[in-house]
Amino acid sequence: MKKKIVLPVLLLFICASLLAQNNVGLFDQCNYGGKRSFLTPGSYRGYQMGVSNDKLSSLQIPNGMRVTIYEHDNFKGRSATYTSSITCLTDGWDDNTSSIVVENLNSQPTYNQNDYVTFYNDCYSRGYSQSLRPGTYYGNQLGALKLNISSFSIYGNLRVKVYTSSDNASGYSYTFENSESCLGSTYSDKIRSLVIEYKPSQPTVNYPTGGSGSYATVYADCYYGGSSLRLAPGYYQGDKLGLLKYDISSIEIPSNLKAKVFINNENLSGTSYYISENTSCLSNTLNNRIGSLLIEETSGGYNNPQYQNQTDERVILYADANFKGLSASVLPGTYSTMQQAGFIDNNLSSLYLPQGYRVVLYEFENFGGKTYTITATKSGFSISGWNDKASSIAIYRQ
Numbered sequence: 001m002k003k004k005i006v007l008p009v010l011l012l013f014i015c016a017s018l019l020a021q022n023n024v025g026l027f028d029q030c031n032y033g034g035k036r037s038f039l040t041p042g043s044y045r046g047y048q049m050g051v052s053n054d055k056l057s058s059l060q061i062p063n064g065m066r067v068t069i070y071e072h073d074n075f076k077g078r079s080a081t082y083t084s085s086i087t088c089l090t091d092g093w094d095d096n097t098s099s100i101v102v103e104n105l106n107s108q109p110t111y112n113q114n115d116y117v118t119f120y121n122d123c124y125s126r127g128y129s130q131s132l133r134p135g136t137y138y139g140n141q142l143g144a145l146k147l148n149i150s151s152f153s154i155y156g157n158l159r160v161k162v163y164t165s166s167d168n169a170s171g172y173s174y175t176f177e178n179s180e181s182c183l184g185s186t187y188s189d190k191i192r193s194l195v196i197e198y199k200p201s202q203p204t205v206n207y208p209t210g211g212s213g214s215y216a217t218v219y220a221d222c223y224y225g226g227s228s229l230r231l232a233p234g235y236y237q238g239d240k241l242g243l244l245k246y247d248i249s250s251i252e253i254p255s256n257l258k259a260k261v262f263i264n265n266e267n268l269s270g271t272s273y274y275i276s277e278n279t280s281c282l283s284n285t286l287n288n289r290i291g292s293l294l295i296e297e298t299s300g301g302y303n304n305p306q307y308q309n310q311t312d313e314r315v316i317l318y319a320d321a322n323f324k325g326l327s328a329s330v331l332p333g334t335y336s337t338m339q340q341a342g343f344i345d346n347n348l349s350s351l352y353l354p355q356g357y358r359v360v361l362y363e364f365e366n367f368g369g370k371t372y373t374i375t376a377t378k379s380g381f382s383i384s385g386w387n388d389k390a391s392s393i394a395i396y397r398q
Contacts, residue, residue, distance in 0.1 A: 023038040023039060023040055023062075024038070024039050024059065024060065024061055024062070024065055024067055024102050025037070025038055025059065025060035025061075026038075026039065026049060026050060026051050026056055026059060026100075027051070027056070027057060027058040027059070027060075028051045028052065028055040028056060028057055029057050029058065030057045030058050030087060030088035030089075030094070031058060031087050031088065032058050032060060032087070033058075034057070035051055035052070035055075036050075036051070037049060037050025037051050038050075039100070039102050040102065041065075041102045041103055041104045042101075042102055043075065043099075043100075043101050043102075044099060044100050044101070044102070045073055045074060045099050046073040046098045046099055049097075049099070049100055053073075053098050054095050054096055054097065054098060055095055055097075056069065056089065056093075056094075056095070056096075056097040056100075057088060057089055057094050057095060058085075058086055058087055058088055058089065059082060059085060059086045059089070060085045061082055061083065061084055061085050061086075064104065065083070065102065065103065065104060066081060066082070066083050066102075066103045067081070067082050067083075067100065067101070067102055067103075068080070068081045068082075068100065068101045068103075069082075069093065069097040069099075069100050070097065070098060070099040070100065070101075070175075071096060071097070071098060072098050072099070073098045073099050074099060075099050075101065075175070075199075076099075076175070076177075077098075077175075078172060078173065078174055078175075079161065079173050079174075079175055080093055080172070080173070081169075081170070081173075091172070114155070114156060114235075115133070115134065115155060115156025115157065115158055115198075115235070116131045116132060116133050116134075116155055116156065116158075116196075116331055117131065117132055117152055117153065117154050117155070117158060117160055117196050118130070118131045118132075118152060118153045118155070118331070118332045118333065118397065119131075119132065119145050119149050119151075119152045120149070120150060120151045120152065120153075121144070121145070121148045121149065121150055122150050122151065123150045123151050123181065123182035123183075123188075124151060124181050124182060125151055125153060125181070125396075126151075127150075128144060128145075128148075128334050129332065129333050129334050129394075129396075130143075130144070130145055130333045130334070131331035131332050131333045132196055133196065134158060134196045134197055134198060135195075135196060136169050136193075136194075136195050137169070137193060137194050137195070137196070138167055138168055138169060138193050139167030139168075139192050139193050140167070142191075142192075142193065142194070145191075146167075146191075146192060146193075147189055147190065147191065147192060148189055149183070149187075149188070149189065149191045150182065150183055150188045150189060151179075151180055151181050151182055151183060152176075152179060152180055153179045153397070154176075154178065154179045155397075156235065157198055157199050157234055157235060157240075158196055158197065158198060158199065159175055159176060159177045159196075159197060159198075159199050160175070160176045160194060160195070160196055161173045161174070161175045161176075161194060161195040161196075161197065162174055162175075162176070162187060162191045162193075162194045163191070163192055163193045163194065164186075164187065164190045164191060164192060165192070166192060166193055167192050167193050168193060169193040169194065169195050173195075174187070177199070198240075215230045215231060215232055215254075215257075216230070216231050216251060216252065216253040216254070216257050216259055216295050217229070217230045217231070217251065217252045217253075218231065218241075218244055218248045218250075218251050218290075218293075219248070219249060219250045219251065219252075220243075220244060220247050220248065220249060221249050221250065222249045222250050222280060222281035222282075223250060223280050223281065224250050224252060224280065225250075226249075227243060227244060227247075228244075229241065229242065229244050231293075231295050232295065233257065233295045233296060233297055234294075234295060235268060235292075235294055236292060236293050236294065236295070237266055237267055237268060237292045238266025238267070238291045238292050239266070241290075241291075241292070241293075245266065245290075245291055245292075246288055246289060246290065246291055247288055248261075248282070248286075248287075248288065248290045249281060249282055249287050249288060250279055250280050250281055250282060251275055251278070251279050251282070252278050253275060253276065253277065253278060253279075255277075256297060257295055257296065257297060258274055258275065258276040258295075258296055259274070259275045259276075259293055259294070259295055259296075260272050260273070260274055260293060260294040260296060261273055261274075261275060261286060261290045261292075261293040261294075262290065262291055262292045262293060263285070263286060263289040263290060263291065264289055264291060265291045265292060266291040266292050267291075267292060268292045268293075268294060273285070273286060314329035314330060314331060314354070315329070315330050315331075315332075315351065315352065315353055315354070315357060315359060315395050316328070316329045316330075316351070316352040317329075317330060317341070317343050317348055317351055317393075318348070318349060318350040318351065318352075319343075319344065319347050319348070319349055320349050320350065321349045321350050321379060321380040321381075321382070321387075322350060322379050322380065323350050323352060323379065324350075325349070328341060328342040328343045330342065330343075330393075330395055331395070332357070332395045332396060332397045333394075333395055334367070334393075334394045334395075335392060335393050335394070335395075336365060336366045336367065336392050337365050337366075337391065337392055338390065338391060338392065338393065341393055345365075345391050346388050346389060346390070346391060347388055348361070348381070348386075348387075348388065348389075348390045348393075349380060349381060349387055349388060350378055350379050350380055350381070351374065351377065351378045352377050353374060353375070353376060353377045353378070356397060356398045357395065357396065357397055357398065358373065358374070358375050358395075358396045358398060359373070359374040359375075359393065359394070359395050359396075360372070360373050360374075360393070360394045360396075361373075361374065361386060361389070361390040361392075361393055362390065362391060362392040362393065362394075363389060363390075363391060364391050364392065365391045365392050366392060367392050367394070368392075369391075372384060372386050372390075
């Protein structure tokens with residue numbers, strides 16, 4: 001009799017400890033039995049999960065946590081997301097998980113304002129378009145895009161998870177890691193809801209010394225020692241640097257790359273410095289003060305809009321000539337009224353246009369009347385006759 005009492009008490013103690021620690025529990029048998037593993041927030045490849053590949057059967061998920069499981073290793077294939085405990089996985093997921101992402105919903109990362117996805121209702125980036133930032137978009141939030149997406153372009157370290165059978169971003173999903181010029185018949189005009197999220201951060205691991213090729217390597221200690229992280233060209237906010245945030249003391253960087261590092265800032269803004277060669281021990285100005293960084297190619301990649309600063313990433317509309325007065329910065333998309341673009345009807349007098357963008361102004365709302373195509377920054381529209389004449393606008397990223 002005592003054994004029967006002790007076992008439930010022991011299970012309750014384990015569950016209570018699990019919840020208190022905000023860990024997610026993985027079990028290779030239903031009803032939280034068999035081999036187990038406890039995971040803190042992070043991204044876990046198959047070999048890091050703690051239970052064998054294709055053996056996950058149940059999950060214990062504390063309040064405020066979210067778990068996304070993937071069919072294949074390296075976060076590929078179909079996926080399913082859970083925010084509460086699952087006593088036994090169903091819908092073909094029992095013994096069918098090869099990688100997993102654990103998130104704490106109370107401490108989401110700060111998103112970079114230059115990262116977004118532009119969706120189009122026709123293939124090859126044509127037709128009606130709308131740009132969306134990272135987040136979850138239910139069917140009613142997609143508006144004209146619901147059941148009307150045929151292509152999309154991803155800008156930044158993002159991926160797109162689409163749902164064709166649910167308006168609430170639940171159930172079966174498929175994840176796209178790259179832009180799609182023309183969706184196949186399985187997904188074209190069939191997407192009912194979607195999630196835009198950052199790709200999982202690279203784990204902090206040790207690599208052999210000697211940065212080469214298309215990667216830079218940052219180290220926690222001088223002389224290329226301690227924990228290290230190998231970084232390909234791209235953005236790395238504080239949350240993506242993991243344990244090396246504010247703990248970088250040396251860097252190895254090949255001749256085809258350079259690093260733009262931001263001190264005392266985790267969001268790629270503020271005071272920054274360039275590093276373009278191997279540095280065995282950073283100066284006091286930089287040592288253990290780098291909160292975020294950008295890895296750029298020294299030739300070709302530096303001018304890619306993906307690596308430019310926030311101002312260069314947007315079209316900016318101004319109410320007065322010479323870039324003065326009321327202004328609004330607008331992402332690529334088609335806006336049937338100026339109000340949709342965050343501006344005032346018949347009030348456009350100058351416009352800042354980043355390289356690689358094109359703007360079409362329309363005389364009337366809903367893209368009616370005369371049109372005027374712009375491919376360069378305009379300090380005024382008096383000569384063209386378009387001063388205070390635009391009532392709708394389309395912005396394209398070439």
